[in-house]
Amino acid sequence: MNPPAHLQRLGRFRAALAASPPLWWALLYFFSLLCGYYVLRPVRDAMAASADVSAVFPQAWIAWARGAGFELKDFTLQLLFTGTFVVMLLLQPVYGALVARFPRRVFLPVVYLFFIACLIGFWWAFDRNASGRGALFFIWVAVFNLFAVTVFWSFMADVFDNEHAKQVYGYIGAGGTIGALVGPMITRYLVGPLGVANLLLVSVGFLALCLLCILKLRPWAMRREREHGEVSGEQAMGGSIIAGLKLVWQKPLLRALAMLMFFGVGVGTLLYNEQAAIARQFYPGAEASTRYFSTIDWAVNTLTILIQLFLTRWLLRRYGVAPTLMIPAIAILVGYCLLALSPLPLLVAMVQVATRAGEFSLAKPGRETLYTRVDRESRYKAKAVVDTVVYRAGDLSFVWLHKGLAAFGSSVVFTAGIGVALGFLFGAWRVIRAQRALPDEGAPGDHPTTQPPIPRRAQRA
Structure with missing residues (x-):
């Protein structure tokens, strides 16, 4: 058996x-x-x-x-x-x-x-x-x-x-x-x-x-x-x-990854800021709000590690990056649609858990495998631009956007977030299309996990 x-x-x-x-x-x-x-x-x-x-x-x-x-x-x-x-x-x-x-x-x-x-x-x-x-x-x-x-x-x-x-x-x-x-x-x-x-x-x-x-x-x-x-x-x-900036502008995959990063940060920033405002309204005491946030962090990390151990590897090996990028994007879009209708603390927490766990356990490993198939200049220089400048540009843009939208209430914030989530979904689709043009690098010879240790002379090189 x-x-x-x-x-x-x-x-x-x-x-x-x-x-x-x-x-x-x-x-x-x-x-x-x-x-x-x-x-x-x-x-x-x-x-x-x-x-x-x-x-x-x-x-x-x-x-x-x-x-x-x-x-x-x-x-x-x-x-x-x-x-x-x-x-x-x-x-x-x-x-x-x-x-x-x-x-x-x-x-x-x-x-x-x-x-x-x-x-x-x-x-x-x-x-x-x-x-x-x-x-x-x-x-x-x-x-x-x-x-x-x-x-x-x-x-x-x-x-x-x-x-x-x-x-x-x-x-x-x-x-x-x-x-x-x-x-x-x-x-x-x-x-x-x-x-x-x-x-x-x-x-x-x-x-x-x-x-x-x-x-x-x-x-x-x-x-x-x-x-x-x-x-x-x-x-x-x-x-x-400044080659990293030029590469992001010139290469379709890197442009798509930059778009995905920008809107991915956007959905996270809007949700994070509005969650803080909702928590202040429904959990005014320090003890209650701390319990609310700690429960979310515990749920995020627990769900993340379960997916990483039992699902991520299987999805990547069997289907490639497509499901690891699309599943989180679709989940975020559905979550924002629900929040626009009913921005209750429990639902906000559930969407936050799904958003962060999906990013850490699926989207992040999926994106990172793509960099094994590009040249070293893209791997180090362009990746740094996407992961730092584009990331913080998203943070900056959406933290100020939230400042303006928050005056009209949570429903308006989350309705605007639907548009951002659609941008995130479109970015994921663009990445999936662009990565098909990359060489599908295989492993010559044996798997590194089965190879003998490197000789001492090579280790000192």
């Missing part, structure tokens, strides 16, 4: 882990990265919601705003999102120069060492309660999250080819989800004994683990490039420092 399907899938997961050193290191890498980020995220959110405006903005800004006749605290989120977009845009040429002029073995560690150095600087600022630390920290955490995760998935596309990515990306995503669950628990239990400032050093420790994983995965990336006859990432990529 055959075991149940869910036990068979767990058995395949255990077999993949037992046979695959790169999968182990990739899991540890993504777990450490998201765990370190989610240790920081509550600190960031607390800063953004702080009643002490001097903790968020410098005193000079506060005085200037009052002289101009308004209070900065009335526009905190809008200003923080605007600042994040501006910084992200300014950093694109810097990142492009780093990727163009230095080989992978240099720029990957440099990115994470830079973030570690910044965290040590913020530790000093928080320890001394420096004025204006909140805005700077909020923007930095947003930049860190997008750039660090983008670099991670770009590197994974160097380590795993398309066929292997379909098999393991769901598992790797599950490792990140576990990190997203553990990080807030660490913050919750250690913020009392350690204090806010010292929590930043805990995140430093997780980023150090990421550096170790990069070193361990590098030989596997070199092997994959040799087997497929690709230009080695151990050489500087070259090209323009």
Whole structure:
């Protein structure tokens, strides 16, 4: 008698882990990265919601705003999102120069060492309660999250080819989800004994683990490039420092991915902001609202990891990226239609869970497999533009759009959101069409999970 399907899938997961050193290191890498980020995220959110405006903005800004006749605290989120977009845009040429002029073995560690150095600087600022630390920290955490995760998935596309990515990306995503669950628990239990400032050093420790994983995965990336006859990432990529922007404009797939990202951020931003307004109305007490949001986070992470372990791999291997992109897009469209009719807190929570879980468990792994089939300049430079500049442009656009729509009530916000959800669905369709023109890269020779270890000489290369 055959075991149940869910036990068979767990058995395949255990077999993949037992046979695959790169999968182990990739899991540890993504777990450490998201765990370190989610240790920081509550600190960031607390800063953004702080009643002490001097903790968020410098005193000079506060005085200037009052002289101009308004209070900065009335526009905190809008200003923080605007600042994040501006910084992200300014950093694109810097990142492009780093990727163009230095080989992978240099720029990957440099990115994470830079973030570690910044965290040590913020530790000093928080320890001394420096004025204006909140805005700077909020923007930095947003930049860190997008750039660090983008670099991670770009590197994974160097380590795993398309066929292997379909098999393991769901598992790797599950490792990140576990990190997203553990990080807030660490913050919750250690913020009392350690204090806010010292929590930043805990995140430093997780980023150090990421550096170790990069070193361990590098030989596997070199092997994959040799087997497929690709230009080695151990050489500087070259090209323009703004090549990423040009590639997104020129290539149909990258344009489609940018559209998908923009409208995907839009549906999430409108829902997130309106959910906060509805929660304030129906759950005015701190305890009730905290319980409401924590229940949503628990449901999102639970549903995400179940889908990642039991469905994502099967969908990608059997049907490709189409269902992983279309299922979340259709679910969001249906959700917004229901919310336009009845914006009740329970329904908002259900749509939020479906939206975020669908993004983390299906849409994200599906999009990332596509980057295994493009050239390295698109993989690193163009991907960074889509994941950072386009992402934050969406944030900026829709946080201000919500500010205008919110005055007319939740039903108007969600009705407008139907149009945004249609844009998201159209973007998913465009990506599915454009990716058909890509080469369907297979795996030459043996599966990397079944190959013998790399000789020591190759490991030292």
